[in-house]
Amino acid sequence: MQEPIAPITWHNGQVEMIDQTRLPGELVFIRPRTVAEMWSAIKKLQVRGAPAIGIAAALGLYLAIKDSRARDRAGFEVELQQAAGYLASARPTAVNLTWALKRVQQAVAAAPASDIASLKEVVLKEALAIRAEDEAMCRAIGENGATLLQDAAAILTHCNAGTLATARYGTALAPVYYLASRGKVLKVFADETRPLLQGARLTAWELHQAGIPVTLITDSMAASVMARGWVQAVVVGADRIAANGDVANKIGTYGVAILAKEHGLPFYVAAPASTFDLSLASGAGIPIEERDAAEVTHFGLRPTAPEGIPVFNPAFDVTPHRYVTAIITEKGIIHPPYSENIARVLGA
Amino acid sequence: MQEPIAPITWHNGQVEMIDQTRLPGELVFIRPRTVAEMWSAIKKLQVRGAPAIGIAAALGLYLAIKDSRARDRAGFEVELQQAAGYLASARPTAVNLTWALKRVQQAVAAAPASDIASLKEVVLKEALAIRAEDEAMCRAIGENGATLLQDAAAILTHCNAGTLATARYGTALAPVYYLASRGKVLKVFADETRPLLQGARLTAWELHQAGIPVTLITDSMAASVMARGWVQAVVVGADRIAANGDVANKIGTYGVAILAKEHGLPFYVAAPASTFDLSLASGAGIPIEERDAAEVTHFGLRPTAPEGIPVFNPAFDVTPHRYVTAIITEKGIIHPPYSENIARVLGA
Numbered sequence: 087m088q089e090p091i092a093p094i095t096w097h098n099g100q101v102e103m104i105d106q107t108r109l110p111g112e113l114v115f116i117r118p119r120t121v122a123e124m125w126s127a128i129k130k131l132q133v134r135g136a137p138a139i140g141i142a143a144a145l146g147l148y149l150a151i152k153d154s155r156a157r158d159r160a161g162f163e164v165e166l167q168q169a170a171g172y173l174a175s176a177r178p179t180a181v182n183l184t185w186a187l188k189r190v191q192q193a194v195a196a197a198p199a200s201d202i203a204s205l206k207e208v209v210l211k212e213a214l215a216i217r218a219e220d221e222a223m224c225r226a227i228g229e230n231g232a233t234l235l236q237d238a239a240a241i242l243t244h245c246n247a248g249t250l251a252t253a254r255y256g257t258a259l260a261p262v263y264y265l266a267s268r269g270k271v272l273k274v275f276a277d278e279t280r281p282l283l284q285g286a287r288l289t290a291w292e293l294h295q296a297g298i299p300v301t302l303i304t305d306s307m308a309a310s311v312m313a314r315g316w317v318q319a320v321v322v323g324a325d326r327i328a329a330n331g332d333v334a335n336k337i338g339t340y341g342v343a344i345l346a347k348e349h350g351l352p353f354y355v356a357a358p359a360s361t362f363d364l365s366l367a368s369g370a371g372i373p374i375e376e377r378d379a380a381e382v383t384h385f386g387l388r389p390t391a392p393e394g395i396p397v398f399n400p401a402f403d404v405t406p407h408r409y410v411t412a413i414i415t416e417k418g419i420i421h422p423p424y425s426e427n428i429a430r431v432l433g434a
Numbered sequence: 435m436q437e438p439i440a441p442i443t444w445h446n447g448q449v450e451m452i453d454q455t456r457l458p459g460e461l462v463f464i465r466p467r468t469v470a471e472m473w474s475a476i477k478k479l480q481v482r483g484a485p486a487i488g489i490a491a492a493l494g495l496y497l498a499i500k501d502s503r504a505r506d507r508a509g510f511e512v513e514l515q516q517a518a519g520y521l522a523s524a525r526p527t528a529v530n531l532t533w534a535l536k537r538v539q540q541a542v543a544a545a546p547a548s549d550i551a552s553l554k555e556v557v558l559k560e561a562l563a564i565r566a567e568d569e570a571m572c573r574a575i576g577e578n579g580a581t582l583l584q585d586a587a588a589i590l591t592h593c594n595a596g597t598l599a600t601a602r603y604g605t606a607l608a609p610v611y612y613l614a615s616r617g618k619v620l621k622v623f624a625d626e627t628r629p630l631l632q633g634a635r636l637t638a639w640e641l642h643q644a645g646i647p648v649t650l651i652t653d654s655m656a657a658s659v660m661a662r663g664w665v666q667a668v669v670v671g672a673d674r675i676a677a678n679g680d681v682a683n684k685i686g687t688y689g690v691a692i693l694a695k696e697h698g699l700p701f702y703v704a705a706p707a708s709t710f711d712l713s714l715a716s717g718a719g720i721p722i723e724e725r726d727a728a729e730v731t732h733f734g735l736r737p738t739a740p741e742g743i744p745v746f747n748p749a750f751d752v753t754p755h756r757y758v759t760a761i762i763t764e765k766g767i768i769h770p771p772y773s774e775n776i777a778r779v780l781g782a
Binding site (some may be wrong): 110111275277278279280281283286287290291294295299300301302303304305306307308309310311313337338340341344345347348382383385386388389390391392393395396397398399400403 | 627642745
């Protein structure tokens with residue numbers, strides 16, 4: 087197996103990102119040079135996956151202020167604040183995005199330096215630290231998750247919570263990469279994940295690229311794969327996790343969790359500590375973004391449904407914690423009861 | 435609401451069929467004039483759905499012999515036999531196709547008339563009788579099913595078991611059309627039904643056309659629709675039903691059945707008596723056709739997955755009878771225990 091690819095790097099003084107909307111057909115790199123270009127890349131899902139969006143947003147802040155002509159620290163921080171608000175508006179549901187933006191702003195606020203050049207350096211260093219920590223975090227998630235999957239021959243996953251969604255390694259797929267690096271190759275069944283086909287375009291692509299055996303199925307085939315006994319666990323990522331363990335993730339996750347329960351399979355959620363939003367008592371408080379009907383009614387520009395047909399197109403769903411067997415974090419594995427154990431393991 | 439459209443009719447001395455490959459973009463009628471044109475229409479899926487294929491095949495037999503110059507009954511029956519073999523080869527696995535062909539041939543064999551003109555009339559009359567009986571059967575399924583859905587405001591369906599698949603009214607959608615004709619309009623959530631999108635292309639189209647409010651969702655959104663309390667029942671069709679009530683239907687049906695159970699919703703299967711295969715003790719004996727990987731990896735000619743990626747693409751799944759709340763047939767509603775009640779209601 088090969089090391090999984092890193093989707094967003096700082097290279098030769100530029101942000102270099104895989105344009106994930108071009109996968110799986112072409113491996114194209116884009117180099118956003120302004121905060122507007124980064125906002126657009128996030129909005130258009132050229133970068134996606136909570137941790138990768140956080141890294142992109144942090145680097146976007148640097149793009150916003152790298153040519154700042156602010157005269158003093160207060161002016162600089164106002165620019166930073168405005169850029170942060172702008173970047174956050176690209177994907178309102180993505181908690182990692184606002185987390186990364188806040189973290190960079192706090193680093194600037196805490197910096198002893200007061201000259202603008204040094205503060206710009208603080209922004210870049212903090213953004214790169216977020217990236218480096220995410221890679222280390224994903225590796226730790228992989229190592230922790232591997233202990234749960236040692237007896238599995240195959241897993242099923244939904245959407246893409248792989249290397250392409252993070253600095254490297256991913257969350258849901260990190261245990262697969264970790265085990266492969268130790269010589270144990272799991273097979274992966276990838277739900278295609280309608281409407282945007284992240285499973286077909288991204289998960290299948292990155293696993294194939296890394297030499298992991300992957301079988302692509304439509305979302306509607308997951309139940310048949312489970313009924314045939316072909317997978318021993320389900321592993322997915324998360325966009326946001328409430329204090330009681332309710333998990334918001336890509337639309338379709340909730341259905342897969344029900345199918346796993348019905349087939350007696352463990353349903354694992356892999357996510358870094360930053361995914362938890364302990365201000366939310368339950369998933370009921372998580373806003374669910376609804377997206378454009380055309381994602382469902384068209385393929386590319388080609389209509390596949392009657393014109394003007396009403397569509398319900400939520401981007402996420404909430405899986406109640408009772409369906410979640412365990413949550414794999416970089417700080418350890420969290421088992422139920424979540425209300426106690428999340429706070430304990432995260433040290434919150 | 436309008437009367438649902440009939441996809442295949444005999445009109446002004448011609449077969450008139452909706453070209454279903456042009457839906458939902460355009461409503462185009464084709465008029466096959468020869469058995470070869472009908473063979474091609476069946477082969478190219480311009481007509482699909484088991485009952486509609488049977489009707490098309492029967493009318494195809496008439497096209498084959500309407501200009502016959504056979505000198506005697508024996509010669510005529512040989513021509514009929516050859517045409518039947520030819521038409522059956524268009525969709526070798528379609529049970530209704532061979533059933534309809536045999537029925538027309540048997541009607542000719544049993545006819546007292548011996549002049550060729552009269553035998554030609556027998557072929558046409560039998561083909562039209564198959565069509566008329568299917569319409570009456572679907573209407574009866576609608577009337578029977580309506581009693582189960584009187585308190586529902588909305589249902590969810592998977593694939594297309596509607597008017598386009600039958601002579602008229604459909605099976606799963608027949609109760610919706612029946613209730614609408616009585617002034618009670620149900621709302622329908624239509625799973626798009628990957629990989630071939632029968633829900634998006636056909637179910638959404640025909641309901642919209644008939645003035646029934648329909649909302650299109652991806653298959654992965656069904657669980658969210660149920661969790662929100664937006665539907666009060668699931669109704670689907672069937673390709674084959676075993677003696678114990680196990681149901682083979684379009685891939686994804688089994689998953690929807692599990693989701694219905696988890697949300698406390700009734701899961702109804704609507705199908706004519708001819709769908710039951712009492713020679714099969716359970717669904718384990720039903721062969722599951724696996725189809726071309728390109729259906730999953732491509733949209734039209736456009737690849738949406740990495741080239742050469744392995745795919746599992748079963749056309750059907752089997753829903754164990756314990757998930758089936760009731761089976762709606764033209765002869766009545768069958769409740770569990772199915773092993774006893776199927777035989778009783780069908781009078782087998």
